[in-house]
Amino acid sequence: MPSWNSREELLGQVGRLSQVGGISPFVHADGKAKGTGTLRVRTARGLEFWVVPDKGMDIYEASYQGRSLCWHSPTGMVHPSYFSSRGLEWLKGFTGGLLTTCGLAAAGAPSRDEGEDLGLHGSISNTPAENVSWSETWEKDDCILQVSGSVRETSVHGPNLVLQRTVTTSLNRASFAIHDVVENQGVRTTPLMVLYHFNFGYPLLTPKARVYAPSKKVEPIDDFSAASVNEWDLFDSPRMGQGERVYFHEMESGTADRVTVVLVSDGNDPSFGVELSYDPTTLPKFNQWKMTGVNHFVLGLEPANCNTRGREHERKQGTLQFLAPGERREFHLEIRVLEDAKSVDEAIQAAGARP
Template identity: 55%
Template sequence: MSSETRIYIEERIGRLSQMGGVTAFEYAEGKAKGVSALRVRTATGLEFWVMPGRGMDIGEATYLGKSLSWQSPTGVTNSSYFSNRGLEWLSGFHGGLLCFCGLSHAGAPCDDCGQHLGLHGPISNTPAEQVSWSEEWQGDDCIFTITGKVREASVFGPNLVLSRKITASLKGSTIAVEDTIENLGYNESPLMALYHLNFGYPLLTGKSEIFASPTKTDAATPHAQESLKQWRLFEEPTRGIEERVYFHTMKPGADGWVNTLLVSDREKKDWAVSVRYDPSTLPDFVQWKLTGVNHYVLGLEPSNCRSLGRKKERERGTLRSLKPGEKTVLRVELTVHDGAEAVAAAIKATEV
């Protein structure tokens, strides 16, 4: 497929959708009713669903028909059911490949400067506006691009706008996410951003292993501390097991980006997904490890904060902010690696 030219492909199809492309649709029933989405398919077997109705998040994702992401028991829920009190965010946490957390708050519920902040902020439950998508040939590959804006705003509060661009290609197996966040308000605003990337079975197994090069790893809780040395490894689903959260500081490679890799089976090493990100604006990396029954999931989460809430970030002196008119750009890429040779090269890329 990679060597086939545009002319060769177009001579053999009636429409690009025969090979891949972008299809718009809307969920039709249940709590998901009314959520808008865009199905993206590549000719390599990668498929993922972008959801403008849920903050431009990415829901279902598969490769050659095999799921990459964890889907929670809630399923996709319309933003009209959203509540930002305490832990009620969890009632609409569908999992999915990407559930973005922010913008003025991410992490645990807390009270900060007289304001109660619920879990992970409102952005993933906010419908996008100015949504557009395109399929454009560039040489012998066709580039799929989806853009949209999501706003977090309130009277006397923040006025932050997230402009997201998601790209993939007909011949590729990479999803690139580029987010520009701008403060359109007249006051300096806290900025917390966490990419909640959720991987599940059959990609995640009891034989899975994470390959990465942290310079420092901290456990979020005493329970996580007990198994700190096993943060890379996984077990089969276990009843009653608690979540374990780790905070990593990752070492970037020669190109300035951090490379991390989830290998499905550490014995075969023939299927994996990498998460690459730009640490200049995402200096933190949160790992959420939950190997419970019905909740068998790994969260790999590039971020500009830890997941303990805004009050803790302020106390640590690590709370980021944006001045009026200021922008920042965040970049994350996910790539599927298929076959022993491709996985071996991806493992090598994590060794810095």
């Protein structure tokens, strides 16, 4: 990978910054993706990810030194104009990718809550962003790469929630941070359900992969998931007809009041993986989606302020969160590529994972 001792040294060896990294906008030109605006972010360390303002500022492609980190669903990129909020039709536009945001007024399974029919996982991931901007700003000898935009979930006589998202990395990093602020700009108190649906896939995710997390308790969603609850952290080869398994984790927070979860590509050779860390004060729940079917070989790691049973269930359990008019809630998350055995070992230790 390229290395340099100073800004002057690097810029003296390239024609422009884009030779080694930076942010490049483009628009998809074909199929159901046609017209979808996207921002390609590249670092000199080999990390690349695509922020999609037209899909709620979500992150689609993500790779490290040419190796994909995420799962692409069979739908591929789908323009938000095809979105339907009915029942499970959200799945017709579920691109997968590294991050699909679920919420804001509802997330999880379809339900009927106080007379309102709610589809799967809400609408925010199919809402185009406003006031989108991006920048490449030198700070001493590193260049900060930043993308930001606001996404509004609203309707007449309905909620008026605004998500302001900022994604930050730098030329010299193999990581990026997400800082979200959700504000209720409406006139009535509104349910708030936020779930970060990170989707990891091959070649990062393999049959030998292993997850490390500081789980105090793991609750399966159903009998099928319960049958293999003791293997929530292990994987096997893709199987035809394999059903999905979902687990709800109760986590212990680690250093500096952060929760760290580690996915290692090969448990027998722990030299490559990713680290997901987040602030549990605003994201107290953690959902795991383990899907090892043919064509659907994916691990969902999902920090959230709710589980995936839907808004009606959260209300009945007394766990549904709300935002009052003018109230704001902040969320902080980070994804870091673990490039060698030393960084993997350090991340597992930081996670405080239980054996």
